[in-house]
Amino acid sequence: MPELAQAVCAEEFQTQDDERRLRVRYASDLPALCQRTDAEVHDIWLRGKISNVSVSGVRLLLNRPFMANSLIVIEPFQTKNIPPRVFEARVVYAGKHENGGWIMGCEFTEQLTQDEMQSLLENK
DSSP, rough: TTOOOOEEOOOOOOOBTTOOSOEEEEEEEHHHHHTTTTTOOTSSSSEEEEEEEOOOOOEEESSSOOOOTTTTEEEEEEOSOOOOOOEEEEEEEEETTSSSSSEEEESSSOOOOHHHHHHHHHHH
16 A cells, blocks of 8 residues: 555454444545436436545545445546546445535445555545
């Protein structure tokens, strides 16, 4: 992983009932577009921000939530000359953010490869 990437939490095992993370998460501030996988052509994309990312999931900040268990697509903004990539994820939880908007935890339907992870982290 790039040295610029800051780990949000180290790999840990279930220490509390509500803490089940098993992957290292990295802080991010990467803008992204999000939409339901079953959206129609005329449906709008929501602009948000990826606040942290791991190989198995992502935490999003958006102006409006998607319902839990919804399948969504996430398209990070590309600032480097690399092919755009869209990731599919399932919404695990959504809740009000203390500064306004919504915070959502999502699990990727397919884990990121190390190259995909590095590409997202270097794209900051």
